[in-house]
Amino acid sequence: MATENKNLSEYDKNTIPNAKDFRFGIVVSEWNDTITEGLYNGAFDALVDCDVPAQQIIRWNVPGSFELIYGAKKMLQTQNVDAVIVIGCVIQGETKHFDFVCEGVTQGIKDLNVQTDIPVIFCVLTDNNMQQSIDRSGGAHGNKGTEAAIAAIKMAYIRQQASMSHAFNQPLLTSGALQIEDSPKKIENE
Ligand SMILES: Nc1c(NC[C@H](O)[C@H](O)[C@H](O)CO)[nH]c(=O)[nH]c1=O
Numbered sequence: 218m219a220t221e222n223k224n225l226s227e228y229d230k231n232t233i234p235n236a237k238d239f240r241f242g243i244v245v246s247e248w249n250d251t252i253t254e255g256l257y258n259g260a261f262d263a264l265v266d267c268d269v270p271a272q273q274i275i276r277w278n279v280p281g282s283f284e285l286i287y288g289a290k291k292m293l294q295t296q297n298v299d300a301v302i303v304i305g306c307v308i309q310g311e312t313k314h315f316d317f318v319c320e321g322v323t324q325g326i327k328d329l330n331v332q333t334d335i336p337v338i339f340c341v342l343t344d345n346n347m348q349q350s351i352d353r354s355g356g357a358h359g360n361k362g363t364e365a366a367i368a369a370i371k372m373a374y375i376r377q378q379a380s381m382s383h384a385f386n387q388p389l390l391t392s393g394a395l396q397i398e399d400s401p402k403k404i405e406n407e
């Protein structure tokens with residue numbers, strides 16, 4: 218299993234693009250809120266650690282993970298953000314509802330990434346039990362919120378670089394490892 222006996226949440230700030238001018242939205246599900254609060258704290262702390270001012274981080278709450286789709290859509294439509302992180306925790310119950318919620322959220326967030334220009338980062342735990350969720354929200358296997366924050370910074374940077382390449386008709390970022398150049402000036406939003 219990918220995470221078993223590993224903490225995947227450690228990161229090297231030297232490999233993270235300059236994020237001080239980026240703005241981030243975070244939509245948080247209230248279901249299993251002890252877990253989602255831990256994920257949010259991991260994400261918020263990582264963004265601030267990467268020099269994102271706290272006032273450039275916008276938080277909205279939604280009732281459950283299924284509502285993350287609509288919440289992220291409205292965040293994208295109304296807020297000036299460079300990336301959105303959606304945070305949820307879905308835990309298997311007695312019925313197949315788990316399957317439908319997980320699949321629905323996954324497809325909905327995928328659709329937002331296809332249909333809009335702002336990256337939406339998927340930080341939704343889909344666990345068999347509470348212990349697995351505890352382990353992944355600041356426990357034995359790290360914090361998926363931290364990982365999501367780093368992904369959000371990297372995707373916001375790729376979007377920024379792509380918009381500059383588009384503007385100046387230059388080749389996009391080469392494939393492979395993200396190349397951290399000099400801190401680029403943030404393109405003022407159109
Ligand atoms: N069982 C969990 C849910 N279920 C609620 C749905 O997400 C949704 O709010 C409801 O179906 C109304 O649309 N949500 C979670 O985030 N986690 C769960 O374990």
Ligand SMILES: CC(=O)[C@@H](O)COP(=O)(O)O
Binds near residue numbers: 309310312
């Ligand atoms: C993912 C869910 O909606 C689930 O936790 C609800 O539990 P149950 O399947 O027992 O109704």
